[in-house]
Amino acid sequence: MRVLVTGGTGFIGSETVIKLIENKYEVVIVDNLSNSKEAVLDRIETITGVRPTFYKVDCCDYEAFRGVFEKEKFEAVIHFAGLKAVGESVVKPIEYYANNLGSTSNLLLLMKEFGVKSIVFSSSATVYGIPKRVPLFEDDPVLSATNPYGETKVMIERILEDACAADKNLNAALLRYFNPIGAHPSGLLGEDPNGIPNNLMPYITQVAIGKRDHLRIWGNTYPTPDGTGVRDYIHVVDLAEGHVATLKKLVTNPGLVVYNLGTGKGTSVLEMVNAFEKATGVKIPYTIEEPRPGDVAANYANCDKAAKELGWKAKYDIFDACRDAYNFQQKNPNGI
Ligand code: NAD
Ligand code: UDP
Numbered sequence: 001m002r003v004l005v006t007g008g009t010g011f012i013g014s015e016t017v018i019k020l021i022e023n024k025y026e027v028v029i030v031d032n033l034s035n036s037k038e039a040v041l042d043r044i045e046t047i048t049g050v051r052p053t054f055y056k057v058d059c060c061d062y063e064a065f066r067g068v069f070e071k072e073k074f075e076a077v078i079h080f081a082g083l084k085a086v087g088e089s090v091v092k093p094i095e096y097y098a099n100n101l102g103s104t105s106n107l108l109l110l111m112k113e114f115g116v117k118s119i120v121f122s123s124s125a126t127v128y129g130i131p132k133r134v135p136l137f138e139d140d141p142v143l144s145a146t147n148p149y150g151e152t153k154v155m156i157e158r159i160l161e162d163a164c165a166a167d168k169n170l171n172a173a174l175l176r177y178f179n180p181i182g183a184h185p186s187g188l189l190g191e192d193p194n195g196i197p198n199n200l201m202p203y204i205t206q207v208a209i210g211k212r213d214h215l216r217i218w219g220n221t222y223p224t225p226d227g228t229g230v231r232d233y234i235h236v237v238d239l240a241e242g243h244v245a246t247l248k249k250l251v252t253n254p255g256l257v258v259y260n261l262g263t264g265k266g267t268s269v270l271e272m273v274n275a276f277e278k279a280t281g282v283k284i285p286y287t288i289e290e291p292r293p294g295d296v297a298a299n300y301a302n303c304d305k306a307a308k309e310l311g312w313k314a315k316y317d318i319f320d321a322c323r324d325a326y327n328f329q330q331k332n333p334n335g336i
Contacts, residue, residue: 002026007080009036015240021048032058043188059103076118089149100152118171118250126150135302164256171250178232178262182321183328190328192335205329219291228269232262232300235316245312262301263314279322
């Protein structure tokens with residue numbers, strides 16, 4: 001089976017490409033390299049022995065993107081391409097709507113024209129907005145996210161719902177990722193943020209290698225067991241496997257399907273710091289700061305649906321993820 005992977009040189013995309021190759025899929029990557037590097041292809045080749053076909057194309061460039069569909073034939077698409085920084089999306093909402101919605105509408109038009117009937121979409125736990133209760137279930141209401149980035153996910157979910165309602169042969173999986181962390185166990189691929197990391201794990205690994213002084217913990221008075229924020233951290237290799245399981249589901253022609261991809265377990269910031277220290281032997285100094293605006297106290301998934309319908313479950317724990325993220329950071333102190 002030949003699969004188009006948009007955003008395939010990114011953090012989650014590259015890991016998924018490896019799993020696809022390991023499962024004998026043929027992969028074609030389209031990425032504009034706005035948030036990733038071409039060197040990722042060398043590393044995928046080192047790990048798998050296969051160099052995926054690559055097009056440096058912006059999915060918002062309809063003609064260039066159409067050129068890829070004219071040259072290649074696909075049976076399915078995994079659509080990772082998108083801008084993903086929550087804070088930046090508040091400052092640059094127009095760029096976020098244009099990029100994330102424009103790339104997706106081009107993709108869906110081209111899938112229609114060229115008869116491609118299956119798409120896996122990278123959605124996010126952010127579509128649940130401020131949760132009324134946790135864990136979150138797939139049929140919990142999706143009303144409004146708390147920032148423009150999240151709104152693009154809500155809107156694209158809606159577009160895919162409408163597209164599936166209009167075309168009974170179209171299959172779309174909305175995968176709501178919780179918090180992806182970790183790295184490829186080889187240390188060759190991992191999260192490679194530009195500038196100061198916003199997310200917890202890359203910040204911790206940069207403190208661990210001495211690139212940052214200390215971690216700032218955003219608030220310790222939340223209604224959680226130790227007062228710090230609780231999230232559902234999932235190892236990126238598990239997440240990648242979830243995409244392979246989803247492709248297998250889509251060939252059964254299910255129409256629109258929605259899955260939470262998480263571990264089902266909440267971990268607080270302090271628990272994560274302790275786990276990191278235990279897994280790596282490196283001490284992480286921290287200070288307690290005011291809560292970060294827009295943060296929710298606790299957010300974690302119920303993942304029974306993915307277990308039941310996809311036969312998929314996260315295998316790794318936060319200790320594995322801390323070890324792998326640190327290994328990647330040590331081997332790539334200045335990124336890929
Ligand atoms: P990433 O930035 O590492 O990967 C996204 C890739 O898409 C990058 O390589 C970037 O160059 C590419 N891209 C962006 N716009 C493009 C365009 N117009 N045309 C072609 N390529 C384009 O991000 P990631 O963490 O791997 O996330 C992948 C997907 O998963 C994104 O859609 C993101 O919103 C979603 N997601 C990520 C997280 C997370 O915490 N990492 C959580 C939930 C959902
Ligand atoms: N966090 C923190 N310090 C940081 C980055 C994050 O205390 O430098 C906390 C944050 O408040 C949240 C958790 O770590 O409770 C996860 O944050 P992240 O940004 O990684 O994920 P998100 O909040 O988007 O789920």
